[in-house]
Amino acid sequence: MPPEALTWLTYAGLGVVVGFLSGLLGIGGGAVIVPTLGLVFVAFGFTPHLVMHLALGTSLAAIVVATGSGAREHHAHGAVRADVVRGVAPGVLAAGLAAGAVARVAPVAFLKYFFLAFMLYVVAHILFGRAPAAGRPMPGRAGLFGVGALIGGLSGLAGVGGAMISVPFMTAWGVPFKSAIGTSAAIGFVVAISGTAGYVVAGLTEPSLPPWTLGYVYLPALLGISVTSALMAPVGARLAHRLPVALLKKAFALFLLALAVKLIVSL
Numbered sequence: 001m002p003p004e005a006l007t008w009l010t011y012a013g014l015g016v017v018v019g020f021l022s023g024l025l026g027i028g029g030g031a032v033i034v035p036t037l038g039l040v041f042v043a044f045g046f047t048p049h050l051v052m053h054l055a056l057g058t059s060l061a062a063i064v065v066a067t068g069s070g071a072r073e074h075h076a077h078g079a080v081r082a083d084v085v086r087g088v089a090p091g092v093l094a095a096g097l098a099a100g101a102v103a104r105v106a107p108v109a110f111l112k113y114f115f116l117a118f119m120l121y122v123v124a125h126i127l128f129g130r131a132p133a134a135g136r137p138m139p140g141r142a143g144l145f146g147v148g149a150l151i152g153g154l155s156g157l158a159g160v161g162g163a164m165i166s167v168p169f170m171t172a173w174g175v176p177f178k179s180a181i182g183t184s185a186a187i188g189f190v191v192a193i194s195g196t197a198g199y200v201v202a203g204l205t206e207p208s209l210p211p212w213t214l215g216y217v218y219l220p221a222l223l224g225i226s227v228t229s230a231l232m233a234p235v236g237a238r239l240a241h242r243l244p245v246a247l248l249k250k251a252f253a254l255f256l257l258a259l260a261v262k263l264i265v266s267l
Contacts (some may be wrong), residue, residue, distance in 0.1 A: 010040060011224025018062075019229030020236040021252065029066055029229065030160030031122055033059040034115060035259035037221060042266045047208055050216075051267055052111040053103055054209075056159035057199030057216030060192050062225045066233065067161050067188040074182030081175060081183045087141065088166075089190050091148025096194025099156025100202035100216065111157070112264045118158040119260040125164055126253040138173045151187060156195040161188030 018032045038055040046054065074080050103111060139147065147169055155162030163184045170180035196217065203215030212219045 015225035015228030019232030059159035060195035071186040079182030087144030088148030092152035095152030100198030
């Protein structure tokens with residue numbers, strides 16, 4: 001088999017796994033894509049100091065379609081709080097665009113351990129997290145901008161859509177859980193768009209990128225993951241009603257943490 005065909009099959013296969021598990025377990029695609037894609041890049045001999053940048057940028061680009069389609073579906077069911085999205089979007093856009101620039105100048109060690117810390121937060125949230133008690137008032141314009149900047153900045157540096165950050169904020173403000181999920185999908189779409197743009201621009205002048213990149217987005221991985229993950233996510237979602245998802249999610253959270261640690265050690 002030609003090396004090029006093997007490369008495409010690898011990324012398509014990764015998309016199958018990402019889409020299926022995301023649909024089955026409800027764990028955001030970015031949390032799956034970044035560590036697995038990083039390990040694939042290491043195995044394919046990518047320049048070590050660019051692996052994290054490419055994994056983060058490609059992950060954000062790969063979740064644009066998923067978050068966009070999810071937000072559209074939730075909006076059709078009246079589950080998106082447009083006022084919240086409008087309030088946090090400016091902060092998300094500003095911080096998401098800045099994330100790529102920060103990643104460009106930050107030491108690789110910072111990116112590695114920031115992602116590991118974020119994965120520890122995700123795992124702790126899945127294993128031990130409880131929904132925050134509602135009752136806090138919705139913040140004003142400045143407060144929503146600050147929350148958006150926090151979501152956009154942290155999510156952009158971790159290569160994820162940010163649901164683990166945005167949903168707790170909204171439930172604390174008294175937003176019903178289903179609306180919090182739908183609104184989070186819309187916010188995640190803004191995160192993915194702005195973060196992708198930030199990583200593309202930040203990487204345009206990087207001299208040692210491999211072929212077939214657009215900034216810090218690796219196009220073969222983006223295409224392979226996007227196509228097959230979109231096909232497999234509904235399959236996983238249907239099986240979610242037949243399998244013990246709560247137990248599987250906890251086990252998979254620990255597996256994700258192991259992947260993140262393996263990536264850090266590999267770099």
